[in-house]
Amino acid sequence: MNDVRTSSFQAFLEQLVGKEILLKINQNKSTYLSVSYPKDSAIKASIHKVFLDAELSVIQALAKYLKGSRNKKNFSLIKAFVHRIDGLEGRTTSKALPALHTDGEAYDLKEILASVLKFYFNDQDLGLEITWYTPKRKRRLTWSAKQSVTFGEYHAPLKLIKINSLIDNWEVPKIFVNFIVYHEILHNIYPPKVNERGHSQIHHKEFREAEKKFLFYDEIIYWKQTTMQNFLDKNHRW
Numbered sequence: 001m002n003d004v005r006t007s008s009f010q011a012f013l014e015q016l017v018g019k020e021i022l023l024k025i026n027q028n029k030s031t032y033l034s035v036s037y038p039k040d041s042a043i044k045a046s047i048h049k050v051f052l053d054a055e056l057s058v059i060q061a062l063a064k065y066l067k068g069s070r071n072k073k074n075f076s077l078i079k080a081f082v083h084r085i086d087g088l089e090g091r092t093t094s095k096a097l098p099a100l101h102t103d104g105e106a107y108d109l110k111e112i113l114a115s116v117l118k119f120y121f122n123d124q125d126l127g128l129e130i131t132w133y134t135p136k137r138k139r140r141l142t143w144s145a146k147q148s149v150t151f152g153e154y155h156a157p158l159k160l161i162k163i164n165s166l167i168d169n170w171e172v173p174k175i176f177v178n179f180i181v182y183h184e185i186l187h188n189i190y191p192p193k194v195n196e197r198g199h200s201q202i203h204h205k206e207f208r209e210a211e212k213k214f215l216f217y218d219e220i221i222y223w224k225q226t227t228m229q230n231f232l233d234k235n236h237r238w
């Protein structure tokens with residue numbers, strides 16, 4: 001496998017690791033991940049192709065692992081992903097994007113993406129895709145754990161923005177949906193950084209500064225912390 005997706009996955013991974021990687025994408029039944037550190041050459045890694053579809057947090061965990069971290073919590077993230085994939089019935093082997101659903105009940109994401117790109121990003125063609133999605137309910141760990149709702153996600157290898165269909169609702173102002181889309185576009189423009197301690201930072205300083213350039217940023221954050229909470233209490237089943 002030596003296609004565009006593999007090379008963009010590799011470039012992304014190398015950026016996170018901060019080192020060159022001799023990457024082999026395997027389709028073995030037995031090996032999900034194997035890595036060696038030859039003295040005089042780049043890190044050698046054989047990674048199962050299912051990781052090409054992994055979400056950002058898993059790829060970051062993978063990057064930490066490749067950097068040599070044997071942190072248990074980090075590794076359990078990778079393990080959880082593999083187990084989830086293992087458990088999927090008839091898992092997709094397609095390299096294609098999932099079916100995109102942009103025309104929602106209240107808002108059309110295609111139109112919103114285009115208008116946000118036009119207004120804030122000089123109408124640049126960043127090659128992004130967008131879709132509504134309904135997240136699977138996560139199992140609650142403890143009754144007191146503070147839950148948070150993810151309004152949007154950015155899937156870097158596929159350049160795919162996914163927006164939680166919870167906010168496809170007339171009670172949510174359009175500017176809030178615009179803001180969430182804006183935030184996810186920033187993930188494309190400001191990829192995660194790895195700091196001196198080897199920790200990957202998603203919402204780093206440059207990211208946050210760019211985020212604040214959104215028109216009415218303060219008002220939106222205030223609204224999110226007040227009215228949006230009531231909306232969530234009413235509409236979101238924890």
Ligand SMILES: [Zn+2]
Pocket residue numbers: 183187202203
């Ligand atoms: Zn984010």
